[in-house]
Amino acid sequence: MPDSRVSSSAPRPVSAGAPSPTAVSGMGAEKPAVEFRDIDIAYGKFVAVRDFSLSIRKGSFVTLLGPSGCGKTTILRSIAGLVDISGGQIMIDGRRVDDVPIYKRNIGLVFQSYALFPHKTVFDNVAFGLKYRNVPKPEIARKVGQALDMVRLPGSEKKLPSQLSGGQQQRIALARAIVFEPQVLLLDEPLSALDANMREEMRVEIKKIQKATGITAIFVTHDQEEALSMSDRIVVMNAGSVEQIGTPEEVYERPATAFVADFLGKANMLAGMVSKTGGQTAVTLAAGQTVNVTSPRPLAQGSKVIVVVRPQKLSVGAVAGANRLSGRVVSASYLGGSAIYEIDIGGGTNIRANAPINGRVVREGEAIEVGFDPGGCVLLDESGRRIS
């Protein structure tokens, strides 16, 4: 389990990865498509979302990423008006949503379960939102046709959901959500019911459709790969609060907290103490070894730090990089092009390396050297926040 203690000390997001409220009011600036200002949401006495702030640029694809129960669905529901907020404000296109009745909110929804009407044809399923909005019949037929083209199921109007595969049903659900050109498209774990191959295909598909339509999308997932591969921005959440907002590269390469480093890609976190400053910074690890690190600012000798190293930044065997640690292989998993090693480096510390295979997979029990560059790590302070 990720360490939830980190969240309480995590920095509040200053910028939401999109124009800040003040920047937005500037001349000629576009209003954000959706903006959350310090929202709180409670179920009875239980606070599910706390101080959530986020500004989403029009036409962007933003993902809420976090473990089950962290409040992702609750936030989506608040936009659609399916749950009340107990504090703060939500704005859609610069307008407070509290002022807009639910049935007038122009929002498309796609859920994990396809939630199609089982006894209605594909046409009637997709046409639902248009009929509801009293769109004239010929226009309905045209728009349904276009939406089905968009999801690459043209000509499927007369079919019933039961005649379609899971992936196809989810495409119909997507067509139904975009057919009335909503201001915002909300997608709550839409791929998690699909098998692995279909999931990857649908990732690409959803992204293409979002780009082609220019629709603003808020996507929810607990799957880091989905988030990294699909998003313009990722909001990493933990226990109802924001841990970090950034591009996929930012949250992966420069995790703001220990929680983010662990949740995205299971980074190694090596506790240590600054043992040399001035010029190159050196950290002596709890396991005994001393490593050189690149610090963004001078640190006091003796300060406690956590050295975060991604498994992919570690080389194994024919070691490159300035820092070398010796250890023993505890487990080795062959993945084809690379292998994942768990390596005991002493002092009760195991590290994970994901390295290309140099000749052969190193076996369990063998002695091994691992290496990394001083610039290949991120430094966190004692409380788990990135040193910047």
Ligand SMILES: Nc1ncnc2c1ncn2[C@@H]1O[C@H](COP(=O)(O)OP(=O)(O)O)[C@@H](O)[C@H]1O
């Ligand atoms: N209707 C509800 N009544 C009470 N608690 C709820 C309700 N819905 C969700 N919760 C709780 O709120 C928290 C956030 O839930 P949710 O938004 O569904 O999380 P996620 O989508 O990230 O898995 C969880 O602890 C969940 O148990």
Ligand SMILES: [Mg+2]
């Ligand atoms: Mg959920």
